[in-house]
Amino acid sequence: MPTRNARVLFNEVPTGYPEPGKTDKYDDSQTIDLENVPLNGGFLVKILYLSIDPYMRGRMRAPTTKSYSPPFTIGEPLQNNGVGVIIRSENPDIKAGDHVHGFFPFQEYYVTANAKAYRVLPKDQNIPWSVYLGACGMTGKTAYYGWTAYAEAKKGETVFVSTGAGPVGSVVIQLAKKQGLKVIASAGSDEKVEFMKSIGADVAFNYKKESTKEVLEKNGPINIYWDHVGGQTLEAAIDAAAPYARFIECGMISQYNVSAENPPYAPKNLTQIVGKCLNLRGFLVTPLEEKYRDEFYATIPPMVAKGEIKFLEDITEGLEGTGKAIYEVQAGKNHGKSIIRVAAE
Amino acid sequence: MPTRNARVLFNEVPTGYPEPGKTDKYDDSQTIDLENVPLNGGFLVKILYLSIDPYMRGRMRAPTTKSYSPPFTIGEPLQNNGVGVIIRSENPDIKAGDHVHGFFPFQEYYVTANAKAYRVLPKDQNIPWSVYLGACGMTGKTAYYGWTAYAEAKKGETVFVSTGAGPVGSVVIQLAKKQGLKVIASAGSDEKVEFMKSIGADVAFNYKKESTKEVLEKNGPINIYWDHVGGQTLEAAIDAAAPYARFIECGMISQYNVSAENPPYAPKNLTQIVGKCLNLRGFLVTPLEEKYRDEFYATIPPMVAKGEIKFLEDITEGLEGTGKAIYEVQAGKNHGKSIIRVAAE
Numbered sequence: 001m002p003t004r005n006a007r008v009l010f011n012e013v014p015t016g017y018p019e020p021g022k023t024d025k026y027d028d029s030q031t032i033d034l035e036n037v038p039l040n041g042g043f044l045v046k047i048l049y050l051s052i053d054p055y056m057r058g059r060m061r062a063p064t065t066k067s068y069s070p071p072f073t074i075g076e077p078l079q080n081n082g083v084g085v086i087i088r089s090e091n092p093d094i095k096a097g098d099h100v101h102g103f104f105p106f107q108e109y110y111v112t113a114n115a116k117a118y119r120v121l122p123k124d125q126n127i128p129w130s131v132y133l134g135a136c137g138m139t140g141k142t143a144y145y146g147w148t149a150y151a152e153a154k155k156g157e158t159v160f161v162s163t164g165a166g167p168v169g170s171v172v173i174q175l176a177k178k179q180g181l182k183v184i185a186s187a188g189s190d191e192k193v194e195f196m197k198s199i200g201a202d203v204a205f206n207y208k209k210e211s212t213k214e215v216l217e218k219n220g221p222i223n224i225y226w227d228h229v230g231g232q233t234l235e236a237a238i239d240a241a242a243p244y245a246r247f248i249e250c251g252m253i254s255q256y257n258v259s260a261e262n263p264p265y266a267p268k269n270l271t272q273i274v275g276k277c278l279n280l281r282g283f284l285v286t287p288l289e290e291k292y293r294d295e296f297y298a299t300i301p302p303m304v305a306k307g308e309i310k311f312l313e314d315i316t317e318g319l320e321g322t323g324k325a326i327y328e329v330q331a332g333k334n335h336g337k338s339i340i341r342v343a344a345e
Numbered sequence: 346m347p348t349r350n351a352r353v354l355f356n357e358v359p360t361g362y363p364e365p366g367k368t369d370k371y372d373d374s375q376t377i378d379l380e381n382v383p384l385n386g387g388f389l390v391k392i393l394y395l396s397i398d399p400y401m402r403g404r405m406r407a408p409t410t411k412s413y414s415p416p417f418t419i420g421e422p423l424q425n426n427g428v429g430v431i432i433r434s435e436n437p438d439i440k441a442g443d444h445v446h447g448f449f450p451f452q453e454y455y456v457t458a459n460a461k462a463y464r465v466l467p468k469d470q471n472i473p474w475s476v477y478l479g480a481c482g483m484t485g486k487t488a489y490y491g492w493t494a495y496a497e498a499k500k501g502e503t504v505f506v507s508t509g510a511g512p513v514g515s516v517v518i519q520l521a522k523k524q525g526l527k528v529i530a531s532a533g534s535d536e537k538v539e540f541m542k543s544i545g546a547d548v549a550f551n552y553k554k555e556s557t558k559e560v561l562e563k564n565g566p567i568n569i570y571w572d573h574v575g576g577q578t579l580e581a582a583i584d585a586a587a588p589y590a591r592f593i594e595c596g597m598i599s600q601y602n603v604s605a606e607n608p609p610y611a612p613k614n615l616t617q618i619v620g621k622c623l624n625l626r627g628f629l630v631t632p633l634e635e636k637y638r639d640e641f642y643a644t645i646p647p648m649v650a651k652g653e654i655k656f657l658e659d660i661t662e663g664l665e666g667t668g669k670a671i672y673e674v675q676a677g678k679n680h681g682k683s684i685i686r687v688a689a690e
Contacts, residue, residue, distance in 0.1 A: 067620055252616045252619060270611070273594045276627060277627045277629055278627045279626050281625075282624070283619070284622055
């Protein structure tokens with residue numbers, strides 16, 4: 001019996017911000033026979049949650065432009081981390097009813113034999129499945145790996161975290177507070193500012209209302225800058241940096257959607273990198289997996305389960321909302337980890 | 346009997362490039378009594394050589410602007426590393442006839458009791474005294490310390506060295522070649538290009554005749570960039586960087602003399618720091634002294650004495666030429682380590 005297997009396809013390379021329904025295309029023309037689809041030694045997954053992340057903008061490009069992650073293919077589904085439940089399996093290590101975490105196409109059902117690409121999630125951790133896309137997943141790992149590898153944090157130092165209410169920044173704030181640092185954090189709404197205060201930020205501000213440069217001048221200098229923004233925010237952080245400050249370059253979302261209306265901004269004060277002996281370190285989460293994964297799973301999910309790490313989720317119901325959710329993450333209009341709930345269990 | 350003690354004073358904070366005779370002022374109004382000047386437990390030095398270095402531009406500023414090195418004082422002599430010979434001494438560790446290396450004001454004679462600030466140079470090393478301001482001095486240390494601490498060089502990798510004919514760059518090229526790296530090097534004249542080839546650069550080019558971006562596209566990607574220039578050259582290096590490339594940020598001379606005629610240039614491609622996991626490391630030589638000094642003196646002067654490290658010197662006769670020499674270093678018109686020969690012995 002055929003069941004709908006809706007998908008969200010990459011439809012067009014955007015200029016500037018992605019446009020819902022133009023950059024992507026919701027397509028419900030395909031079906032799948034859940035009982036009889038051949039598994040070829042693999043398993044059939046019903047996808048429950050899919051993650052929407054800033055880095056996806058970089059994959060929405062022409063295939064001729066090189067970058068660290070492969071471009072999406074026009075006419076094919078978008079892809080990202082997700083959580084699904086196994087409906088049928090021919091793999092003895094993965095059973096029907098198991099929940100798995102890994103990379104999925106944006107669709108409702110998926111058959112794969114690539115078991116190595118998925119992790120079976122424990123059932124007894126008191127953690128909602130969606131959280132394996134946030135604090136217990138890629139964004140939590142990004143915060144934990146980057147902080148552990150590169151912050152060289154010392155008690156009493158000051159860190160500035162941009163996008164501090166986001167799924168990475170909020171974990172960074174909480175890790176920094178546990179180590180005894182003073183935390184300055186920025187976000188784009190008063191609601192996010194309140195959340196950053198609630199998780200321990202000593203100085204939290206709305207960058208749309210207050211000048212980042214002025215806040216840092218008053219509350220700095222900073223020893224660590226966790227950058228999600230680039231552009232003018234990075235420039236202000238360089239101005240406010242103490243000698244030997246570490247800049248953890250996790251993202252530069254202000255520069256991902258440049259266009260005539262949203263022109264790029266190039267920091268003009270890079271000579272301070274020399275004079276202040278700054279260290280700017282770009283990093284990606286995947287190459288750090290092997291070194292820090294076990295430590296992460298031993299540390300963060302138990303803290304999340306006990307409520308010691310707090311976070312916000314911004315859940316969109318149904319694949320149809322994918323394009324809008326992608327746009328909102330690029331424009332900073334989401335309120336917490338952006339997740340598509342593809343289906344209830 | 347009074348002897349002339351001419352000085353070069355800091356006269357005016359420059360806008361853009363320093364201007365000989367305007368930014369500085371040669372003053373021969375003072376005298377010194379070499380036989381009777383009180384030493385107060387210290388020593389009297391006849392200054393033989395003074396070094397002219399790019400970083401001096403940063404000290405030619407208003408005292409209200411903070412930076413890593415103190416500003417020069419209007420009406421007081423410029424200061425920098427030099428070599429002198431002791432005429433008289435009341436310090437038992439420093440004898441008349443000894444040659445000392447350290448920080449001096451720009452003048453002909455100097456009395457000081459601060460023995461700790463000076464190093465007595467060995468007499469038997471077959472090294473001209475001036476070289477203790479270059480390959481065996483601050484610029485050689487800059488190359489050796491920075492390369493040793495931060496290059497993480499591996500045989501077979503590719504390094505790009507800007508200002509490769511200069512006193513730091515030329516040592517970097519030779520250290521890199523000894524470690525089996527491929528060296529791409531740039532400079533601003535064909536004569537400098539020939540020198541860079543003679544010391545081992547695999548690809549040497551005149552950036553005024555060839556596009557740095559195109560040369561790097563053709564001969565890269567690069568694993569290490571030794572930056573003396575910043576601006577457009579840094580931007581081209583970021584474009585040509587391999588994943589995990591190390592950027593050793595030693596200087597950004599293209600941005601030190603900005604003015605309406607020589608506007609600043611801000612690299613527009615910093616998002617690649619994230620995507621390529623680049624590491625940009627600013628450094629200064631002084632904070633690395635303690636860690637690397639002994640290793641440096643054990644390694645580099647013997648190599649220089651044996652002719653294993655080659656270098657160029659650009660010697661100006663007499664303190665009167667200081668202003669012009671300073672300008673030429675900022676404008677890239679010098680040909681090798683710029684040194685003022687204050688006096689013959």
